[in-house]
Amino acid sequence: MATFVEQVREMGIKKAVVTKSDEIVERLTAGMNINDIRAALRGDEPRRPNPRLRPHADGFWLHIRPSFYHTGVTNIYPTFRLGWLSTFMLVWETITGLILMVFYTPSPLVAYGNMWNILGNVPLGQLFRNMHRLGAEVMVLVVAMHMLRTFITGSYKKPRQFTWATGMLLLLFTIFLSFSGYLLPWDQLAYWALTVFISGGAAAPAPAFVNDTVLLVLQGGPALGADGLLRWYLLHVLLLPLLAGIFFFVHYYKVVLYGISLPPGREQVGEDTAKRVPKDERTYFNPDILTSELMWTALATLFLVAGALWLWDAPLETHADPVVTPLHVVAPWYLSWSQGWLKLADKTLVVGFIPLLLVSFIIMPYIEVGKSRRYADRRVGLTVAFLFIAFMLVSNWMGSPEFRVQSSPDREVSIQLLPEEGPGGLKGIPYEHMTPGTYSPGQVIDGNPFLTRGLELFQQAMYQQSCTLTGNPQWAPCNVEELENGGHRYSNFFTTDAMPDPIAHLEIVEIQPNLKEMTLHYEVTNPDTGEVTETVWIRPRHAFSNYEEECRFLNKSCATD
Amino acid sequence: MQIKIVIGTIAFMIAMMVLGYSALREPSRMERFTDAELGRSIEAGAEIFANNCATCHGVDGTAQECFDTTGNQIACQGLPLNYNGLLCGDVSQRMSDMGWTGTKHDYILTTVSAGRGSIMPTWSDAFGGPLRPDQIRNVTNFVLNYESEALCSQPLVTYEWPESATDFLAGPDITAPGDPARGQELFTVTYGCSACHGTIDGSTPAAIGPSLVDIETVGATMVEGMDAQQYVYHSILYPSDFIAPECPTGPCAGPPSVMPANFGARMGENPQDMADILAYLLGQ
Numbered sequence: 110m111a112t113f114v115e116q117v118r119e120m121g122i123k124k125a126v127v128t129k130s131d132e133i134v135e136r137l138t139a140g141m142n143i144n145d146i147r148a149a150l151r152g153d154e155p156r157r158p159n160p161r162l163r164p165h166a167d168g169f170w171l172h173i174r175p176s177f178y179h180t181g182v183t184n185i186y187p188t189f190r191l192g193w194l195s196t197f198m199l200v201w202e203t204i205t206g207l208i209l210m211v212f213y214t215p216s217p218l219v220a221y222g223n224m225w226n227i228l229g230n231v232p233l234g235q236l237f238r239n240m241h242r243l244g245a246e247v248m249v250l251v252v253a254m255h256m257l258r259t260f261i262t263g264s265y266k267k268p269r270q271f272t273w274a275t276g277m278l279l280l281l282f283t284i285f286l287s288f289s290g291y292l293l294p295w296d297q298l299a300y301w302a303l304t305v306f307i308s309g310g311a312a313a314p315a316p317a318f319v320n321d322t323v324l325l326v327l328q329g330g331p332a333l334g335a336d337g338l339l340r341w342y343l344l345h346v347l348l349l350p351l352l353a354g355i356f357f358f359v360h361y362y363k364v365v366l367y368g369i370s371l372p373p374g375r376e377q378v379g380e381d382t383a384k385r386v387p388k389d390e391r392t393y394f395n396p397d398i399l400t401s402e403l404m405w406t407a408l409a410t411l412f413l414v415a416g417a418l419w420l421w422d423a424p425l426e427t428h429a430d431p432v433v434t435p436l437h438v439v440a441p442w443y444l445s446w447s448q449g450w451l452k453l454a455d456k457t458l459v460v461g462f463i464p465l466l467l468v469s470f471i472i473m474p475y476i477e478v479g480k481s482r483r484y485a486d487r488r489v490g491l492t493v494a495f496l497f498i499a500f501m502l503v504s505n506w507m508g509s510p511e512f513r514v515q516s517s518p519d520r521e522v523s524i525q526l527l528p529e530e531g532p533g534g535l536k537g538i539p540y541e542h543m544t545p546g547t548y549s550p551g552q553v554i555d556g557n558p559f560l561t562r563g564l565e566l567f568q569q570a571m572y573q574q575s576c577t578l579t580g581n582p583q584w585a586p587c588n589v590e591e592l593e594n595g596g597h598r599y600s601n602f603f604t605t606d607a608m609p610d611p612i613a614h615l616e617i618v619e620i621q622p623n624l625k626e627m628t629l630h631y632e633v634t635n636p637d638t639g640e641v642t643e644t645v646w647i648r649p650r651h652a653f654s655n656y657e658e659e660c661r662f663l664n665k666s667c668a669t670d
Numbered sequence: 671m672q673i674k675i676v677i678g679t680i681a682f683m684i685a686m687m688v689l690g691y692s693a694l695r696e697p698s699r700m701e702r703f704t705d706a707e708l709g710r711s712i713e714a715g716a717e718i719f720a721n722n723c724a725t726c727h728g729v730d731g732t733a734q735e736c737f738d739t740t741g742n743q744i745a746c747q748g749l750p751l752n753y754n755g756l757l758c759g760d761v762s763q764r765m766s767d768m769g770w771t772g773t774k775h776d777y778i779l780t781t782v783s784a785g786r787g788s789i790m791p792t793w794s795d796a797f798g799g800p801l802r803p804d805q806i807r808n809v810t811n812f813v814l815n816y817e818s819e820a821l822c823s824q825p826l827v828t829y830e831w832p833e834s835a836t837d838f839l840a841g842p843d844i845t846a847p848g849d850p851a852r853g854q855e856l857f858t859v860t861y862g863c864s865a866c867h868g869t870i871d872g873s874t875p876a877a878i879g880p881s882l883v884d885i886e887t888v889g890a891t892m893v894e895g896m897d898a899q900q901y902v903y904h905s906i907l908y909p910s911d912f913i914a915p916e917c918p919t920g921p922c923a924g925p926p927s928v929m930p931a932n933f934g935a936r937m938g939e940n941p942q943d944m945a946d947i948l949a950y951l952l953g954q
C-alpha cells in the first residue's frame with residue numbers, strides 16, 4: 110500500500126486526507142467507512158456486502174451484541190428497556206463509583222471526614238456523590254422491575270430458566286452492592302443500619318458457633334470497627350462488582366443465545382420462535398437499536414444528573430458512634446420489608462426464611478413448568494405474584510419509620526422538632542430568626558414567620574402526644590385506662606402514652622458567637638401522685654450548619670417556609 | 671430513527687448544560703459545605719463539652735459555675751477556657767506562658783488529648799481516654815469558638831507579684847497558709863519541679879537543678895537579709911537572680927539559669943498555687 114506521502118503526491122492533499130480518515134474510521138468501527146455511517150444515519154439501504162454487519166463479526170464490543178433483533182421485541186413492550194436500563198445503571202455506578210473512590214479511604218479515622226471533603230472541597234463532589242447514591246437506589250428499583258417484567262411475560266420459562274436463575278443472583282448482588290455502600294460514609298445512619306442488620310443475620314437458625322463466627326467475620330470484631338469497614342469496603346468495590354460483572358456476562362450471553370422472548374401472544378403455545386426471525390421482521394442493531402440505545406443513554410444521564418442536582422441529596426448524619434444508639438434505626442427502603450417481617454414473626458424464623466425464599470425464586474422456573482406464556486393461561490401464577498408484591502409493599506411500610514415503636518411522648522416531640530440527626534421541625538429555622546427568648550407552643554411571633562411556623566409545629570407535635578384532664582382546650586381530652594399495678598395510663602386519638610396536661614416551652618439562648626442552644630422543657634404532673642416530672646431536650650445549633658438545605662431536599666416538615 | 675437522534679442529541683446537550691451550570695455554582699456551594707462542616711463540628715463539640723468538661727470548666731467555660739452530675743453546685747477545678755488569655759491573639763498569653771510554639775488549635779487539641787497534671791484527664795482514646803479523634807477535634811473547635819471581639823477587647827488580667835513573700839501571702843486572693851498536700855501535687859505533677867529538683871524528702875535525687883532537701887533551713891543562709899520563704903519565693907519568680915552553688919552535675923550554670931522563667935506567669939492564673947508550693951517546701 111502506498112504511504113501517506115505517496116498518496117498526497119498522487120491525489121493531492123485534500124483527497125489524501127479524506128482517504129486516510131476513511132481508512133482510520135473503517136479500522137475503528139471494524140468495517141464501516143464514513144460513507145457507510147452517513148448512509149446508516151440517513152436511513153438508506155446498506156450496500157452489498159452489508160458493511161453494517163462487519164463490526165459484529167470483527168469488533169469486540171459489537172461481537173457481544175446480536176446483529177439484529179426481532180422487530181416484535183424492539184418496542185417499549187415487552188421489555189420496557191428494563192434489562193438495558195439495569196446494564197446502564199451498572200455502568201453508571203461503576204463510573205461514578207470510581208470517581209468517588211479517588212477521594213475515599215476506608216478507615217474509621219478518616220472516612221467520615223472524606224465525605225465532608227467530597228462535599229466541601231471537591232468540585233462537583235456533591236453531585237457525584239448524589240449521582241452514585243441516587244443511582245444505587247434507582248438500580249435496585251430498575252432491576253426489581255426488570256425481574257417483575259420477565260415474570261409477567263413468562264420469559265423465565267424454558268429455555269430461559271438459567272437466565273432467570275443468574276438474574277436472581279444479579280438482584281442479590283445489586284442489593285448487597287447498595288447495602289455495602291451504605292456503610293462507607295461512616296455516619297450514624299450507616300453504622301447503625303449495618304450493625305442492626307449484621308446482628309440480625311446472626312440470629313439465623315444455625316448452631317451458635319456458626320452464627321458467632323459469621324458475625325465476627327462480618328463485623329471484623331466484637332463490634333463494627335476498622336476491620337469491619339475495610340471488609341465491607343472491599344466487598345463493595347471488589348468482590349461484589351466482580352461477581353456482578355461475571356454473572357452479568359453469563360446472563361447476557363444467555364439472552365443473546367436464546368434471543369429476547371417475543372410478546373406471549375405472538376407465538377404458538379409451547380413454541381419458542383425468538384431465534385427464527387423472518388427477513389421482514391428483522392430490526393438491525395446497526396443503526397436502529399444502536400441509535401435507540403444512545404438516545405436512552407442520553408435521557409437516562411439527563412434524568413440522573415438533574416435528579417441528583419435538584420430532586421434529591423444523599424444524606425450525611427453525624428460521625429458514627431458505637432456507644433450512642435439512635436432512637437429509630439432505619440433500614441434503606443429496599444430492605445425495609447425485612448424490618449417489617451421482624452414485627453410479624455420471630456427473628457430466627459425470618460432470618461431462616463429469607464434464604465429459603467431466595468432459593469425458591471432461583472429454582473422456580475424449573476418447578477413451574479407450565480407450557481404457556483400467555484396471560485390467560487397463567488391466572489394462578491400471576492395472582493400469586495401480585496399477592497406477593499402486595500405483601501412486600503405492606504411489609505415495607507411496616508418496616509418504615511412511620512410504623513415504629515413509640516418512645517416516651519416527650520422524646521417523640523423532641524425528635525420530631527429537634528432530632529439528633531438530620532433536619533426536623535425547628536432545625537430548619539434560619540439562624541438569624543432564632544431570636545433568644547422563651548416561647549410556648551403555638552405562640553405567634555410578630556415579624557418572624559419562621560419561628561412562628563416552628564412554634565406551630567411544636568404545638569402540633571405536642572397535640573399528638575398530650576391530653577387534658579382539666580379541660581384545657583389546648584389538648585385533646587384524656588382517655589384514662591386503669592393499669593394492673595393500680596396506676597393509670599392516659600391516651601388520646603393518636604397516642605397511647607400521652608402526657609396529661611403538660612406545660613412545655615422552647616428556650617433559645619446564645620451560648621457562643623454564632624452558636625445558640627435550643628432547649629425544649631416539659632413539665633408533667635402525675636395526676637395520681639401529684640409528682641412533677643421535668644425533662645429537657647437540648648440541641649445546639651450553629652449559624653453555619655445549614656440544615657435549611659437538607660430540609661429543602663429531604664422534604665421533612667421544617668419551618669423553612 | 672431521525673427523531674431519536676434529535677432527542678438523544680438534545681438530551682445530551684441539556685445534560686451537559688446542567689453539568690456546566692452546576693459547575694458554575696460550585697465555589698459558593700463548596701464554601702457552604704465547608705462552613706457547615708465546621709458548624710456541625712462545633713455543635714457536636716458543644717455537647718461533648720456540656721457532658722464532660724463543664725463540671726470543671728464551668729457551664730459557660732469561665733470556670734465560675736460548676737455543677738456535679740446531680741445538679742449541685744461545686745467548686746470549679748479547671749482553668750477558664752472562655753478566657754481572653756487563652757483565646758485572643760495568634761499567640762495567646764497562655765500559649766506563651768507555656769512556651770507553646772505551635773498553633774492555638776494544636777495547643778488546645780493537645781491539651782485535651784493528653785490532659786494536664788492529675789486533675790485534667792487525658793481525653794484521647796490514643797492515651798486511654800474516652801474520646802475518639804473526631805470528638806477531640808469537635809470539642810477543640812467548640813472551645814476555639816468562644817473567641818469573640820467582645821472577649822478579646824477586655825483587658826488581660828495579669829497578676830502583679832508583690833516584692834515580698836509576706837505581702838504576697840497577706841494579699842486578698844490568697845488563703846494563707848497554703849495547703850502543703852496540694853503543694854506537693856503541684857510540685858511533682860502540675861509544674862513538674864521534681865523532674866529537675868528531685869523530691870524534698872530525698873527519695874528521688876535531684877537531676878539537674880539543686881536539691882531542695884532541707885530548703886527551709888538552707889534557704890535562709892543563701893542571701894543576706896532574706897529568710898528561706900523570701901528566697902524560695904523570689905527564686906521561683908526570677909530564677910536567674912540567684913544562682914545556687916551546687917547542682918548535681920557540678921556548680922550550677924548561669925545566669926541565665928537553666929530553670930524556666932515562666933512559672934510566675936503560669937502561676938499568675940492561680941496565685942494560690944504559689945502559696946501552696948511555699949507551704950509544701952517550707953514545711954509550714
Ligand code: HEM
Nearest residue numbers: 188192193195196256259264265273276277279280369370
Ligand atoms: C444487574 C441486574 C440485571 C441486568 C444488568 C440484566 C440485564 C438483562 C438484559 C440486558 C436483558 C435483555 C432483555 C431486556 O432488556 O429485558 C435481560 C433479560 C432477562 N433477564 Fe435480566 N438483568 C438483570 C437482572 C435480572 C433479574 C433480577 C432477573 C430475574 C430474576 C432477570 C431475568 C431475566 C430474564 C428471564 C431475561 C430474558 C428475557 C427475555 O428473553 O424476554 N434479570 N437481562
